[in-house]
Amino acid sequence: MIDLARDHHDTPLDPASSDAVAAAGLRLHRVEDADLAQTSAWLEAEARGFLDSERNDAQRRAHFDSNAYYRKLGVYDDEAPHPETPVATFASWVAQLTVPGDVALPACAISSVTVAPTHRRRGLLRELMTGELRAAAAVGIPVAALTVTESSIYGRFGFGPAAHAASWTINARRAGWAGPETPGRIDFVSRERGREVVESLHERIRRFSPGEIDMPGGHWDRFFGTRPDAENAEKTRVLQYRSAAGEVDGLVLYRVTVNEHDYADSSLEVSSLLAATDAAYAGLWRFLLSMDLVGTVRAHELSVDEPLWWMIADRRAARIEVRDHHYVRILDVPAALQARRYEASGSLLLHVADPLGFAEGRWLLTVDADGRGHVAACTGDAPTDAVAVRLGVAELSAAYLGGVSLATLARAGRVESSDADAAARVLSTLTPPRLSFWY
Ligand SMILES: CC(C)(COP(=O)(O)OP(=O)(O)OC[C@H]1O[C@@H](n2cnc3c(N)ncnc32)[C@H](O)[C@@H]1OP(=O)(O)O)[C@@H](O)C(=O)NCCC(=O)NCCS
Structure with missing residues (x-):
């Protein structure tokens, strides 16, 4: 687990994101954790992005001392009056997410997402998010997760509200x-x-x-x-x-x-x-x-x-x-669905749509009597008793921890199923998921 955290922290920048940012005349860079000037400028941009006041020396030092585990990305504008201060910030690390069955699953936790008002709506968040999801998936992290300032931002990247508060x-x-x-x-x-x-x-x-x-x-x-x-x-x-x-x-x-x-x-x-x-x-x-x-x-x-x-x-x-609170995004369908435990046995044929590709496909989830799930890509005919469910990755991610029933999503027109109640029984849990803080 420690190695996964280190691999993720040190993994190179996503080349497609770096190129896209460069094409816009900007520069994507991973902040050097041991460089107080760099981490302080990054912190300043993050604080400003969240409408906070200028940081003082104690705050810069405390951030430097306690946040080295963050993989910190910044987008820099070398034409700006203060080119050392990034115009966009993004942080992530490997957390342990508890999933149904009391199992810990490595998750790419994302935080400090800001784009300066001077550089908003030019696609910087999109480049940072898609690049970092690709980087997380490439090192083998099965899900991403975050808490949000606004609920309208992350659905387009495949995140679903998985735990409410x-x-x-x-x-x-x-x-x-x-x-x-x-x-x-x-x-x-x-x-x-x-x-x-x-x-x-x-x-x-x-x-x-x-x-x-x-x-x-x-x-x-x-x-x-x-x-x-x-x-x-x-x-x-x-x-x-x-x-x-x-x-x-x-x-x-x-x-x-x-x-x-x-x-x-x-x-x-x-x-x-x-x-x-x-x-x-x-x-x-x-x-x-x-x-x-x-x-x-x-x-x-x-x-x-x-x-x-x-x-x-x-x-x-x-x-x-x-309120919606903890958002989850499945990156690896077999790893995520096999990690959690289930209250009811059954077979689901999940047709998952994922514009970013990670979870796209037809997946057969078979849950044994002991509550363990097995997932295989389904290329041919599915077993006749499998319940067909057609949904987007954000909906699958929202239902993953048991925070919403597939039957509710079907009634809301967000999921199609040959038998939504039967599908809901497989994924449902005894207690709703919860996250007791923000990050
Ligand atoms: C939210 C924020 C990071 C967006 O950055 P950005 O670089 O302007 O976003 P992008 O240009 O990459 O937009 C990507 C897509 O998200 C949409 N979008 C961006 N911000 C949005 C918002 N606040 N609400 C709804 N949609 C938003 C864009 O319209 C665009 O949509 P498209 O997929 O249809 O093209 C930026 O506005 C910001 O820093 N806000 C203040 C800090 C904050 O709340 N951060 C989020 C922490 S959880």
Whole structure:
């Protein structure tokens, strides 16, 4: 796995993309991770692209120290007044994506996608994305994944919204508690102490949570405010849940915004809630919903199927907004479909359309009684009992983790099938996928 990450990081630039960028009078270049001036200029362009302010020395240094694992591409305009600052940025690395069956699959995680407003809509994103997908596929990475600022950008490149996220706004006074009593204890811990235990706790959780990836380097320090460039870190509070056996099974990071006009109606924003057991989950939520002076509790990037819904006494105390969140793009159909496990046996003849070519073809997916899938390119006649499904790669990718049913996609006119319900049974999962953060 380490080799795949290194291969991907160091793989040469895609020649077709480099040529197309050069034909436009620009230059595609991979940023040298050991060159602080280069990484700082790249960071500046990325921050500007996301409407952020100029970076300071602490931020440049922290980025340099913690982001060497990023494969960072920049497009440079040598005619610009500051030619060292790229006009487009793109980063990727090999993450471990949990797929149904609690299997980890290498995924090309993509981030930092920006094109300067001065150079937009000239096809730079298209060149960067198509070139980097080709590079990822060439080193053997079976899927790509990203989170998005806008949902309208990535469907054209074959990405489908595979895991949705729910934002909750809870009237804490009204919610009440109808969930279980929990035997553990809850204590405040310092940010540094929380940071020490969070990695192992997250690893316990994400391996059994389809849709999650391993936390990218430097993210925890950003969340806990334990890196030198952290801003307002002192506002973050950390609680831990310790089981009766003494194990730290849960952590929550939150910030409070005081209501100056009515102190007793202040707002608490959950930055991250990690629970490795049901007891830790119930214990931490109950604690958050019963804090003095807190009238509103907000949390984002929750699952669309939170047990919390069944734990509050008054469901109308919660407003829930669902959004598309984790996008997945299948690059290698056999590798992706064989990696996950299935709840139902059956055979599907998948006719996949992929304008970029990676997933294009007729694929026969056969799922055994033990839930393992076997995939073969189907050139001749398919078995008569195979359910035919005709769909695009974005739809297959959206359904891959079980985040949407093929039957729903068929009803939406996005999939054609000889028996959409039977096809849906094969790909469906018991719990919806989830990703608990942005990257
Ligand atoms: C989104 C962004 C990277 C697009 O870059 P770009 O170089 O202008 O995109 P391209 O010219 O390569 O466009 C490729 C295609 O995507 C479409 N497209 C580009 N940006 C789009 C957007 N924001 N919404 C919808 N479609 C978009 C283009 O119309 C074009 O469509 P086509 O396939 O029909 O030709 C750029 O606008 C940007 O930096 N936005 C701000 C930062 C951001 O939100 N980044 C995305 C992070 S997830």
